[in-house]
Amino acid sequence: MPASTGPIGIAGAGAWGTALANAAAAAGNDVTLWMRSPEQAAELSASRANERFLPGIRLHERIRPTADLSELAGARAVLLVTPAQTTRGMTAALANILPPEAPLVLCAKGIERETGDFLCNVVEQVRPGAPVAVLSGPSFAHDVARGLPTAVTIACTDAALSEGIATALSGPTFRIYHRTDVRGVEIGGAAKNVLAIACGAVIGRGLGESAKAALIARGFAELLRFARAYGGEAETLMGLSGLGDLVLTCSSAQSRNFAFGMRLGQGMSAADAAGGKLVEGAATAKALVALARAKAIDMPISEAVERILNGAWTLDQAVDALMNRPIKSELE
Numbered sequence: 001m002p003a004s005t006g007p008i009g010i011a012g013a014g015a016w017g018t019a020l021a022n023a024a025a026a027a028g029n030d031v032t033l034w035m036r037s038p039e040q041a042a043e044l045s046a047s048r049a050n051e052r053f054l055p056g057i058r059l060h061e062r063i064r065p066t067a068d069l070s071e072l073a074g075a076r077a078v079l080l081v082t083p084a085q086t087t088r089g090m091t092a093a094l095a096n097i098l099p100p101e102a103p104l105v106l107c108a109k110g111i112e113r114e115t116g117d118f119l120c121n122v123v124e125q126v127r128p129g130a131p132v133a134v135l136s137g138p139s140f141a142h143d144v145a146r147g148l149p150t151a152v153t154i155a156c157t158d159a160a161l162s163e164g165i166a167t168a169l170s171g172p173t174f175r176i177y178h179r180t181d182v183r184g185v186e187i188g189g190a191a192k193n194v195l196a197i198a199c200g201a202v203i204g205r206g207l208g209e210s211a212k213a214a215l216i217a218r219g220f221a222e223l224l225r226f227a228r229a230y231g232g233e234a235e236t237l238m239g240l241s242g243l244g245d246l247v248l249t250c251s252s253a254q255s256r257n258f259a260f261g262m263r264l265g266q267g268m269s270a271a272d273a274a275g276g277k278l279v280e281g282a283a284t285a286k287a288l289v290a291l292a293r294a295k296a297i298d299m300p301i302s303e304a305v306e307r308i309l310n311g312a313w314t315l316d317q318a319v320d321a322l323m324n325r326p327i328k329s330e331l332e
């Protein structure tokens with residue numbers, strides 16, 4: 001990370017952006033927190049709370065909210081924490097104000113729906129040659145913001161940069177490991193959301209904890225196949241940003257993806273099940289499945305989620321299809 005004394009910039013003051021702002025401030029950094037709404041920035045400055053996206057959490061005193069994106073220009077690094085599908089537009093806006101050497105840290109979890117591009121590739125297209133890292137792992141915003149301990153992974157092809165950012169943002173309750181396998185880390189974050197929808201649906205439909213555990217294990221198998229085919233390292237998928245986040249998100253209704261799946265399982269329509277919340281797995285499922293098909297990677301659980309979401313299958317049809325596949329080796 002550049003040795004500049006500038007603040008950490010955070011673009012996006014939803015649940016995760018606000019939690020990361022608190023974590024970065026608790027680690028000893030000044031933080032400039034950007035949000036698109038001037039009203040929200042004024043409200044956050046006055047009340048020091050983000051009641052809409054992260055209720056009950058007090059904003060650290062070292063955080064400065066703003067609605068002026070150009071105020072991120074002097075940041076040592078900018079964490080992009082808006083929904084995955086906004087990555088291209090947000091990166092273009094940031095490219096206009098950031099110097100080319102300023103690192104962008106992608107914190108969203110997803111694949112671009114329209115193009116099927118991984119988010120790092122989107123950034124590379126918009127800001128060619130500029131440093132880009134991915135931060136991902138088991139981390140509910142509320143847990144991190146409340147100072148409950150967890151560990152996540154940051155990946156950048158520049159090992160010194162990922163280590164520098166990991167060191168700068170780690171604190172007593174937020175521990176960041178570093179790696180160079182950017183693709184592996186971003187695949188883990190994007191795909192686990194789709195699998196979490198399946199796990200939620202299983203619980204919502206009353207199919208039991210055994211079914212959920214089987215689904216996590218077979219989901220992990222397809223995640224590994226996908227990652228290997230797209231250049232991710234298996235060790236990364238076995239770590240925090242793969243298995244760690246998969247287990248978290250597939251086990252708790254605190255996850256919006258899992259909660260969405262649960263409501264589908266209870267019979268709600270996809271349109272109603274989101275309940276106005278961001279459900280990244282629903283936005284990514286189609287692109288994930290298209291990428292899998294393009295390389296003939298078998299991803300039956302992700303396929304089933306995509307078919308349920310596009311209305312081709314009911315949940316019961318999906319369960320039937322998954323349970324009646326030909327018997328085969330567990331390693332295939």
Ligand SMILES: NC(=O)C1=CN([C@@H]2O[C@H](COP(=O)(O)OP(=O)(O)OC[C@H]3O[C@@H](n4cnc5c(N)ncnc54)[C@H](O)[C@@H]3O)[C@@H](O)[C@H]2O)C=CC1
Nearest residue numbers: 013014015016017053082084086108109139140141278280
């Ligand atoms: N909430 C969590 O526990 C975690 C979330 N993430 C990831 O972080 C990303 C953001 O999630 P959350 O902060 O939880 O979502 P959120 O729904 O709480 O907040 C999203 C933020 O992005 C802003 N936004 C929405 N559309 C925008 C646009 N077109 N341009 C600019 N800003 C826009 C919203 O105003 C809001 O401030 C997602 O990809 C999610 O998967 C990652 C780890 C943990």
Ligand SMILES: O=C(CO)COP(=O)(O)O
Nearest residue numbers: 137138139140255256257
């Ligand atoms: O990514 C997350 C935890 O690591 C948050 O998951 P949800 O987006 O499903 O709430």
